[in-house]
Amino acid sequence: MSVQVAGHIQATQSRHVGTVHGPAVAGATVLALIVIGCTTVSWWSPYHSEKSNLPERYLAPSWHHPMGTDGLGRDLLTRVLYGGRISLTVGLLTTALGVALGVSLGSLAGLQGEWADNLIMRVADVFLALPRIIVLILMAVVLRQMDLPLLQQGGGVIGIVMILGLLSWMGVARQVRSQLLVLKEGDFALAARAVGVAPIAVLWHHLLPNAWTPVIVAATLRIAGAVMAESGLSFLGFGVQPPTPTWGNILTNGQDELLKGHFWLALFPGLMIFLTVIAINFLGDGLRDALDPRRSPSGG
Amino acid sequence: MGPELNTAGTVHAYVIRRLLQALPLLLLISLLTFLLAEATPGGPLAAYAEDPDLAPEDLARLEAQLGLAEPMWQRYGHWLSRMAHGDWGYSLVTHRPVVQEIGERLPRTLLLMGLSLVLTLALALPLGILAAVRQYSLSDHLITLGAFVGQAVPVFWLGLLLITVFNVWLHHPVSPSLGFAWVHLWNCADCAPLLPGGGMAPFGGVGVQLGARLRHLLLPVAMLTLVSVGTYLRFMRGQMLEVLHMDYMRTARAKGLPKRSMLAPHAVKNALLPVVTVLALDLPGIFGGALFTEILFSWPGMGRLFYRSAQRVDFPLLMGIVLVNAALIVFCNLVADILYAYLDPRVRYN
Numbered sequence: 001m002s003v004q005v006a007g008h009i010q011a012t013q014s015r016h017v018g019t020v021h022g023p024a025v026a027g028a029t030v031l032a033l034i035v036i037g038c039t040t041v042s043w044w045s046p047y048h049s050e051k052s053n054l055p056e057r058y059l060a061p062s063w064h065h066p067m068g069t070d071g072l073g074r075d076l077l078t079r080v081l082y083g084g085r086i087s088l089t090v091g092l093l094t095t096a097l098g099v100a101l102g103v104s105l106g107s108l109a110g111l112q113g114e115w116a117d118n119l120i121m122r123v124a125d126v127f128l129a130l131p132r133i134i135v136l137i138l139m140a141v142v143l144r145q146m147d148l149p150l151l152q153q154g155g156g157v158i159g160i161v162m163i164l165g166l167l168s169w170m171g172v173a174r175q176v177r178s179q180l181l182v183l184k185e186g187d188f189a190l191a192a193r194a195v196g197v198a199p200i201a202v203l204w205h206h207l208l209p210n211a212w213t214p215v216i217v218a219a220t221l222r223i224a225g226a227v228m229a230e231s232g233l234s235f236l237g238f239g240v241q242p243p244t245p246t247w248g249n250i251l252t253n254g255q256d257e258l259l260k261g262h263f264w265l266a267l268f269p270g271l272m273i274f275l276t277v278i279a280i281n282f283l284g285d286g287l288r289d290a291l292d293p294r295r296s297p298s299g300g
Numbered sequence: 301m302g303p304e305l306n307t308a309g310t311v312h313a314y315v316i317r318r319l320l321q322a323l324p325l326l327l328l329i330s331l332l333t334f335l336l337a338e339a340t341p342g343g344p345l346a347a348y349a350e351d352p353d354l355a356p357e358d359l360a361r362l363e364a365q366l367g368l369a370e371p372m373w374q375r376y377g378h379w380l381s382r383m384a385h386g387d388w389g390y391s392l393v394t395h396r397p398v399v400q401e402i403g404e405r406l407p408r409t410l411l412l413m414g415l416s417l418v419l420t421l422a423l424a425l426p427l428g429i430l431a432a433v434r435q436y437s438l439s440d441h442l443i444t445l446g447a448f449v450g451q452a453v454p455v456f457w458l459g460l461l462l463i464t465v466f467n468v469w470l471h472h473p474v475s476p477s478l479g480f481a482w483v484h485l486w487n488c489a490d491c492a493p494l495l496p497g498g499g500m501a502p503f504g505g506v507g508v509q510l511g512a513r514l515r516h517l518l519l520p521v522a523m524l525t526l527v528s529v530g531t532y533l534r535f536m537r538g539q540m541l542e543v544l545h546m547d548y549m550r551t552a553r554a555k556g557l558p559k560r561s562m563l564a565p566h567a568v569k570n571a572l573l574p575v576v577t578v579l580a581l582d583l584p585g586i587f588g589g590a591l592f593t594e595i596l597f598s599w600p601g602m603g604r605l606f607y608r609s610a611q612r613v614d615f616p617l618l619m620g621i622v623l624v625n626a627a628l629i630v631f632c633n634l635v636a637d638i639l640y641a642y643l644d645p646r647v648r649y650n
């Protein structure tokens with residue numbers, strides 16, 4: 001037992017002097033490769049992502065086409081990497097929007113007294129009580145009916161970011177709120193208020209800096225959730241619309257081709273989503289272990 | 301832990317208070333759903349607005365008849381009272397009552413979810429306990445890695461992979477003399493797909509019905525199970541680890557209790573309790589997974605109905621399904637809370 005405890009303490013300490021967290025490093029590497037592939041594809045790929053090339057349709061994966069080609073003879077690897085640009089951008093923007101909303105609403109709930117707290121947390125309950133995909137589809141339907149030209153540019157990316165962001169604040173808001181409820185009673189906060197620092201400055205300079213750790217972890221994991229949600233929504237046809245490619249809507253095409261035996265059209269776009277999500281999850285877990293001194297590296 | 305804690309009276313008061321907390325949540329959901337439908341341009345009569353056979357005065361008459369000219373809060377009140385009386389309106393597409401449409405499909409969705417939930421727990425709980433008891437062993441690492449993979453797999457992609465393998469690639473001979481003993485890769489001369497890739501059950505007599513049902517359930521249930529196992533497994537492992545480090549476990553170990561008798565009554569029971577809560581909290585996620593499953597496998601349940609209604613902008617059905625979903629989830633959370641209060645004497649009811 002005592003040996004176990006000693007080993008445990010050692011492991012915890014060594015983590016903080018910079019031992020590498022294996023899965024987190026692997027996650028970061030995979031993620032970096034995907035991002036580099038997506039950003040540089042236009043420099044090295046000899047294929048066009050949109051133009052059809054009918055003589056080369058439905059080619060199975062080969063040296064020339066590592067992921068094969070689709071029904072219009074387009075190189076799937078090239079299309080998947082172009083699609084990744086949109087999918088990853090949507091994931092990042094959505095998370096940024098969600099974190100901004102979450103920090104603002106969480107701060108309001110934590111500091112503005114009971115009324116705001118109750119209202120904001122009950123709305124969060126509503127959003128958490130319903131299946132995310134159902135709320136997303138419902139909002140996408142309403143947005144589509146509104147017929148706003150700005151929201152239809154680029155396959156409706158802006159609209160998708162908006163509705164995904166609108167559904168991504170609850171976790172962060174809860175974290176920020178619970179942290180602030182404790183922090184605002186702290187002596188340093190009392191002191192700042194006593195010398196007349198404006199409430200918003202107390203929040204920004206004194207309280208929030210102490211609450212960032214869980215927010216960073218939650219935001220990292222949120223990116224994975226956003227990538228998954230976007231691809232799910234696009235897969236069902238309520239997200240980003242073709243011809244703007246995303247992993248989700250490329251996969252929709254793969255579903256149609258599946259029964260004809262062209263399995264690669266379904267395999268690879270989904271594989272990219274899977275790799276991205278698992279890489280971010282490993283990274284987020286590593287961050288949590290590294291940033292939270294109270295958490296044991298083993299905890300579930 | 302005073303004696304006043306677990307008397308029947310306090311538990312009842314707690315149940316009633318939780319009920320009273322659940323109602324405003326449902327009301328808020330209904331209000332937000334209503335507002336969302338209101339925000340849709342054109343409103344419920346949008347489909348008629350461009351109908352050349354419908355004169356403007358007819359449209360106005362319809363508007364008055366449906367109460368669309370009233371102020372919004374009044375309409376919300378009327379709508380709510382109609383919903384409470386079981387009048388949920390008619391589908392804009394099929395013109396059948398919403399209650400009937402949902403009532404037909406809800407049991408099928410619950411069947412799918414129920415089966416996969418049972419299977420999920422049957423897999424996740426033992427594996428989670430095993431991983432915790434043998435922390436840092438090879439089996440722990442493999443199980444935990446598997447859980448991570450399961451949590452990162454997009455549910456719709458997993459469905460496509462299952463269809464590829466068990467419907468497109470694997471076949472079995474149809475001829476009865478060969479039976480089901482042989483599985484063939486790709487298509488052979490007289491072969492059928494190993495498992496159906498969609499639908500509920502083919503037409504047939506009562507005898508084949510059950511077998512066909514089960515064969516149609518196999519892939520959807522597998523899909524839904526595989527994506528949820530990871531969450532419960534990791535949670536169970538974490539709970540179990542926490543319990544194993546408790547003082548009373550150290551006491552049990554110090555007393556020299558054999559490992560088996562120590563785990564079963566002491567550790568597992570305490571680690572299982574919070575699973576009840578997580579189960580209820582995760583229910584929206586399972587509903588979401590069921591939606592994808594039903595769409596991919598053409599399972600005629602509530603999720604697929606929602607998807608089709610969304611494609612046809614059929615708002616009465618969409619709103620009905622959202623509310624049924626919300627009510628089910630709120631109800632299950634309530635049951636979980638109450639169950640937890642009965643099971644765990646440490647819970648305080650204030």
